[in-house]
Amino acid sequence: MAKKICITGIDGAGKDTLLELLSENLKSVTIVDIWDILDQTNENQLFKSKKDIDDYLCSLSPDSRLLFLAHALKFSIDKALLSTNKYILLNAYYYKYFATELSLGASPELVKQLSKQFPDPDITFYLDVDVSITAERKKRFSRYECGLVENPNKSSFINAQTKAKEEWSLFDSSKMITIDASKSPEQIFVEVLNLIEG
Secondary structure, three states: OOEEEEEEOOOOOOHHHHHHHHHHHHOOEEEEOHHHHHOOOOOOOOOOOHHHHHHHHHHOOHHHHHHHHHHHHHHHHHHHOOOOOOEEEEEOHHHHHHHHHHHOOOOHHHHHHHHOOOOOOOEEEEEEOOHHHHHHHOOOOOOHHHOOOOOOOHHHHHHHHHHHHHHHHHOOHHHEEEEEOOOOHHHHHHHHHHHHHO
């Protein structure tokens, strides 16, 4: 059975960069991304671009958006579990999206119930970094990651991500390995790889 490794943290924490480095070195991997539903080979494709998704998410109420995100993530995980690869790398997983939805007014009870529908990772790495650093890393801001504002910018990003980060207390941090994500991508990669292979 594949080993499920979760790389999570707020927007801009360095998840994609770390996942890319891990996939290059671990070789036999399947990456689970909530937006696998964008796959052009999927005949049931709902959206043509990430902007389409951003616009759609911003049109929903918090609980309906939460249900949609759970649906998209479940689609990706079910697909990944069919793989014969050695590792399944979970990008952000439900932690990031559910924390964001809590900060936007979603029901904590619904979050708890939906969380139970997803398999526990074998190991979870939480990339912890100050929101001001992640804001500097971002080249572009979406409405969703900026709290659904009409004109996303660095200030609204910092405000929204600070609120989302506060909601992580709902999750059991004792099951997560906290990584200082203010380090260079190479340092983070070596630290995480050693923990995976150790």
